[in-house]
Amino acid sequence: MPIDGLVIHKLINEINTETTGMTIKNIYQPVNHQLLIKLNKKNILFSLRNPAYIVLLNEKPDVPDSPQNFSLLLRKKIKGGKIVNVKQMGLDRIGYIEIKNRNELGDLKIFKLYFELMGKSNLILVNDENKIIDALKKSTDSMRSILPGAKYIPYYDDSKALIFDDINLLDFPFMGFSKKSEEILRKIGIEKARNQIKNNTVYYFKDLEKPDVSSITPENYIYEELSPSEGILKLFEERTKKSKIIETKKKLEKIVIKNIEKNERTKNNLLKDISKEEKLPEMIKKGELLQSYLYTAKRGDKFIEVTDWESGKKVKIELNPLKNPTTNLEKYFKKIKKTKTMVEFSKNRIKKFIKELEYLYQLWETIDSSEDIETLEEIHEEMFLVGLIKSKKKRKIKKVKNSYxxxxxxxxxxxxxxxxxxxxxxxxxxxxxxxxxxxxxxxxxxxxxxxxxxxxxxxxxxxxxxxxxxxxxxxxxxxxxxxxxxxxxxxxxxxxxxxxxxxxxxxxxxxxxxxxxxxxx
Structure with missing residues (x-):
């Protein structure tokens, strides 16, 4: 299920509890879609690539200090400020960090850093008059303008806060919630859902077809109960692993399939050559008959028709009218010899390609059945050793610990x-x-x-x-x-x-x- 407003609700509560009163030490923007706020004891990470999320980190990740325009402005406006609170708007995927800091004149001011973790995710800094100072992504449309100086109007649906009010669950459409969350809500009932949403943990489901995290769960699910940030980090770590496995599989399979197609083409060509063995008895018979009836042929004949002494049937033997009978006979036996040699050569050669194809299909199966990156790394090394993967640099063989x-x-x-x-x-x-x-x-x-x-x-x-x-x-x-x-x-x-x-x-x-x-x- 997507990271919906219910999960974001728990994340924001966790971040609010852990960071209120902390000082902003620095702001980093390692890539365009990520922003890291370093506090004196914690770190807040925003990821705006779909699915967007906010998460609390105990340790600051190793990120380059190469600030972009937006992070430079944030450093100027809110670096050194204190976090007043972190709030969500209803149960939407929108919230803000309220920050108290002094401006250039030394006056104490309130700033809000809004985060919109939906659709075209964005980060927007506003002043105490709710006017936009700057945004990560600037835009304008008929609904609102995200430009410096404009009044900030959030995409916000306050109906999503009603889950905490006394309502009839079945009469209320949970607009904007994931379909899976809505399905679970209807199964477990409003009271149980409300209690689960109010606690400070999320439920991580690894054994589903796709790993997922939710703020609520039916009793029959196998889950791991984690803090909201731990759950999100584990989810994306698992998704990254799976993406890497899929990407590596495709890369290795592409090489194997290319070699299979190449070897299958060669094998089919060899089979065509071997199939010419079927014509050898007829060729030999015609050669023998031509040799016996050579005296009846003369230059200029396009063919001669003779009687097969074994079957008694008439046999037509084609000739080259530009050649004399003896030369035609010599060419016939040369063709027979060439066909025999080609068939024998192809029979011997095809054994190699059949074995190679057996190996390649076996290799393809091991790639397809691989469940972890360690197994695929071992397969990569194998493909390098057998020459399927070329490397210009001298490659050091990795020793990967991997169990059966x-x-x-x-x-x-x-x-x-x-x-x-x-x-x-x-x-x-x-x-x-x-x-x-x-x-x-x-x-x-x-x-x-x-x-x-x-x-x-x-x-x-x-x-x-x-x-x-x-x-x-x-x-x-x-x-x-x-x-x-x-x-x-x-x-x-x-x-x-x-x-x-x-x-x-x-x-x-x-x-x-x-x-x-x-x-x-």
Whole structure:
């Protein structure tokens, strides 16, 4: 859900409680959409990029001191001033910091720094006559003017303050609140909602499809209760992580897909060459017939028609009329030899491209199934080592601490690799009696059941097979074939790419992926 007026309400209450009476030590504007007010003990950060928010920081972040016009004006007007209070207008995403400071003549004056955290978010400084001194974003329209000297008119809907009045919840439309907040309000009732809104915490939901934060929550939600600023900071930290994961995935997938397309084109061309083998028997037969009936041909003939001594059928053999019969015969056998050589060469060469494509599809699957940036960094290193990613500079290989996916079922431990590096390590380090699983003929993660010297029950194998299907290219399919065998039957051929192995003495089980795990991939 968006950061609505209910969440902003709690943030402003927190900031008001923590900062009232503090002195403004400095103002920073590291980028155009951010403003940091440093106080003697705390810091107030405004972020005006959608979704806009205000948050309280205990420590000042490392920001460059390269002031822009608006921050320079704020330094001139309110630096050294004391915060009188921080207020919200109703339950809207608009509020202000009231500041008491002396002007150039030494007179004590009141300033208000309005923050509009909605639509075209803005910061506006006004004087004690409510006239605009300056704004981060200047504008004018039919409703109001945000220019120096103009009277400040806020976008404000006081109906949003009515949640604290005695009203019938179902009769009141919560305009401007997020749809999710309104839905929760209607479920839990006005009294519970009012009590939750009045407390000083927010509810952080990490296990939703998208991490989120709210000022109210129904009882059946799994949440973490945090201070408003902690909740917002955690939310954006998680969103930043997810954005980085998505961005890195796209970057790596683009490289892999490009190489897949290139190798598929080469493979298809080789298959076309190999398909010419089908014509070889006919070519050889015509060559033999031409050799036997050469005496019937003469220069200028475009073809000769002879009888096949095996089938008794008439066979038409095309000739080059500009060449004599002997030269035509020589060219026929040269063409046969060339086709044989080309077919043999293509058969040998295509093996390399089939193996390369198996590896690339496996690599693509590991990227697609990655859930964290550490796994993607390991994949990036792998792609660099195998030559898929080029670097002009000498690259130092990073050592990333990253654990396997770990599950427990019926007191058996099950491990699933997150990428090809982990697949190799997992399989290599498993004991020979451990059970190794992999989707049949489909790219996916290596899965190991730790036998611990015991016989592994079929139910455990079935569960591990479902995990192998879940973390594979067949995760959205059903009735997936998964092969399993003891680790001692699995080996890595010399020169094989990361994650590629061969195995024998295996059994196959048909299973389905685990849907609730797929949602997190």
């Amino acid at each position: 996916r770990h599950f427990e079922y019926m007191n058996f431990e099950i491990y699933v690799g997150k990428n090809n590096k982990q697949n190799d390590e997992l399989t290599k380090n498993a004991y020979k009696e451990d059970i190794w699983l992999h989707t049949q003929g489909i790219p996916g993660s290596h899965t190991i059941i730790k036998s611990a010297g015991k016989e592994v029950p079929l139910k455990v194998i079935e569960y591990a097979a479902s995990l192998a299907a879940t973390f594979s290219r067949a995760k959205l399919s059903s009735n997936v074939a998964v092969d399993y065998t003891q680790r001692k039957n699995v080996w890595k051929p010399g020169g094989a790419k990361p994650g590629m192995v061969l195995y024998k003495n295996y059994k196959t089980i048909i299973t389905n992926p685990i849907l609730k795990l797929i949602k997190n991939i």
